[in-house]
Amino acid sequence: MKGFQSDLSSAVRLNIGGKKFCTTTDTLTQREPDSMLAAMFSGRHTLCQDPDKGYVFVDRDGKHFRHILNWLRDGVVPTLEESQYSELLREAEYYQLLGLIDGIHSVLNKKNEDDEFHTELTRTDIIKCIQSEKVRFRGVNLSGLDLSKLDLSYVDFSYACLKNVFFSRANLQCAKFRDVDAEGSIFHNATLRECEFTAANLRGALLAGACLQSANLQGLEMFYVYMLYLFLTILMFGINTCIVSTCLLVISTTVIY
Template structure:
C-alpha cells in the first residue's frame, strides 16, 4: 500500500490518497507514475508512515487513480475548466490513454457546438428573397460551419453576400459564384 500526499507534512490542508503499486503501474505502464513506482528508481518517502510526496494539486488525483484502477474517469460530469485541468494532470503524469479519452470528449463537444445557424436551404431562400426585392444578404457573425454551399450563386446585382465575421469552418464553396462577396475577418 502506498500513501500519496500532495502537500508535504500532515495536517497542512493537503490530500492523502492510498493505493497499490499495481494500480500505479498496470494500466499505463509507460507513465511517469509507473516509472516512479516500478522499482527502478528510489522513491523518497516522507516520515515513518511511508508517505510519498507529489508536488501537484490533488484536486483531480482521485480521477487519475480511478482511471488507473478501472479505465473510467467522470469526464462528462466535469466542467470545461475541470476537463482542461484534468487533461493537464494526465499530460503531466504521461497517462496517454486518459489524455486521448479527454481529447475525444473535448473534440466531440467542440463539434457539437459547431452546428450551423442556417441550412443550405435557408441560404438559398435568403438569396432568392434578396434578389426578388432588391435587398442584401447579411450573414454577419453567423455560424455556417460545415455547410455545403457549393455551386450556389451567392452574388446579387451590385453586391454579394456579406459573410463578415461569420464562422466558415469547413464550409464548401467549390464552384460557388462569390463575385462581390465580402469576407471580413477580425
C-alpha cells in the same frame, strides 16, 4: 490473513500538491505501464517519503488527481466541463498517461461532432437566406458550418454561436459579430472591412490574410488577436505581406482608442 497483509504492503499514500490520496501499487502501474507513475512505483526508484506517515509528495495540482486515480482503476473518462478537460489533459500529459490522453481527445471530438449536429441551419439554408434584403442570424447556432466564399456582407450574426465556422474568402464587409462565440473559426483571406466585433470571442480563430480595415474590435484581447494575426500572416505569406497586413490591422484598430 496473508492476503490482507499483502494489500497493506502494496498500499501507497500520495500527497499531490497538498491533497492526500491512498491507493495501491497495482492501481498505479497496471493500466498505464509506460506512465511516469508506473515508473515511480515500479520498485526501481527510491522515493522521497514523509518519515512520519509515509506520504510520497508530488508537486502538482491535486484538483484532478482523483480523476486520474479513477481512470487507472476503472478506465473510464470522467464527465467534465470543457475547460476542466483542458486542465485534466495537462495533468495526463505530465504523468504520461497515454490512454487517458486519447480518451479525453475522443470525448472532445465527440462533443464537437454533437455541437455540429445541433447546428440550426445548413449551408444551403444560409445561401437561401442571404438572397433577402436584410439578413439576421442573431443568436443562432451555426457551429461547424462551411460558409466559405459566400457574400455575407451586412449580415447580423450578433450573439450567435459560430464555433469552428469556415469563413475563408467570404465577403463579410459590415457584418455584425457583437458578442458572438467564434472560437476556432477560420477567417482566412476573408473581407472583414468595417465589421463589428464588440465583445466577440475570437480565441483560436484564424485571421491570416483577412482584411480588417476599419473593423471595430472593442472588447477583444487585442494583444492575443494581434500576435496570432501577425504570426500566421508571416507563416503563410512572408514578411512583406505581413508588413502591409499589420499596417492595415493597426490602422483599423485605432478607432478603439
